[in-house]
Amino acid sequence: MSKINQLESLRVLKKVYELGSFTGAAKQLNLSVARVSKSVDRLELELKTKLFVRSTRHLQATDNGTRCYQYGIKMLEQWEQLTDEVTDAQFKSQGNIKVGVPMSWGLSVFSTISAKFMAKYPNITIDVHMTDKYVNVFEGEYDLVLRLASDLEDSTLLCKKLKGYKLVVCATPEYLLKHSELKSPEDLVNHRCLVFSQDGSNTKWVFSKQSKSINIHANAHLKSNNSLLLKDAMLSHVGIAVVPDFIVGQYIKAGQLIPLLTEYSTKELNLYSLRPANKLLPKRLQLFNQFLLEELSL
Known part of the structure; x- marks a missing residue:
């Protein structure tokens, strides 16, 4: 077997092992399923061992298949590093x-x-x-x-x-002028909250002060899995949000947003x-x- 074919077979083995599928490996490598199967067959023939147990529904790596994968990825990475270093030296x-x-x-x-x-x-x-x-x-x-x-x-x-980024509770001056004063996390129940939620179900905000944890189930007038949308909603004066400082820092400096409950801590992101x-x-x-x-x- 040529060295180039060995490299291809190792690349195929890596993909088949990680994806658990000849079809998936063929798709990612832009090869035919037949070529992927043949590459694995060549490796098994050269190594004189079975690398995968195949069935119509399942593909399971053998112990030797796992061992071959572990050594193979190291060899592929060393080859990639060598080509990178040679390329870097020239270009x-x-x-x-x-x-x-x-x-x-x-x-x-x-x-x-x-x-x-x-x-x-x-x-x-x-x-x-x-x-x-x-x-x-x-x-x-x-x-x-x-x-x-x-x-x-x-x-x-x-x-x-x-x-590390801080999570900041904030709202616009215009919103705060029209709504009740916010002195503690418990006061949030009287406010319109704009809540980050990845799946739409989690509306809990967690605060802490002097080692005491306070859990608030926010009255979510808006839920989104994107903090930029929440920031835009805040700037439209429609509510209070807890968002990372990398999103609202410039607006706080400009006075467009006011940080709230600063004596309480929130989780670091x-x-x-x-x-x-x-x-x-x-x-x-x-x-x-x-x-x-x-x-x-x-």
Whole structure:
């Protein structure tokens, strides 16, 4: 078997293992199902072992299949790193980076950062996918996923906290003039609340003061899974919202929004970077990570 065919077979094995499907692997690799099946057959013949147990409904990796996958991804990453380094040596840093970013943060913060990065590294292209839904790093073939959350638990990925953002309770001066005074979280029951909710069901706001936690079930006049929409609604003087400071900071500085309940704490929203733990870092991604950290520290 030629070296090139070995590399292709390892790429096929990686996709079949991760997706659990010959058809899915063929679709992502833009190959025929027959070619995918033949590539796996070649590997099994050369290694003299069964890598997958096939049935009409199910595809299960054997112990040797899992072992081959674990070694195979390391070999593929080493090959990719070698080609990256050789390319970098000849043509400087280049290539594509596929990144998944949260929608509101992407439009408010990342759009500026990505433009600066492309100006500095014109030979590196960025494929940006913006969504507030959970992103599967493996299935989407992402080099890096950025995620906003209070905390994360995902042992299969390398996770790094990049920055913390405060959640701010605020409203416009015009809204506050027309509605009752807000002295404590309990007073929110008398106000029109604009609530971030991923699935439309969670309307709970959590505050704390002197180690005491206060849970408020907001009277939601508007629910949305997009904080930018809530910000626009606030600026139209229709209610109070709890939103990240990266969205409302400029409006607070300009006096268009007033921060409320400042003596109470809310949960911090953290920005995390996620990438596969078994994947080596090519030069272009090293540059991107470093640039991202520098920009977020400003």
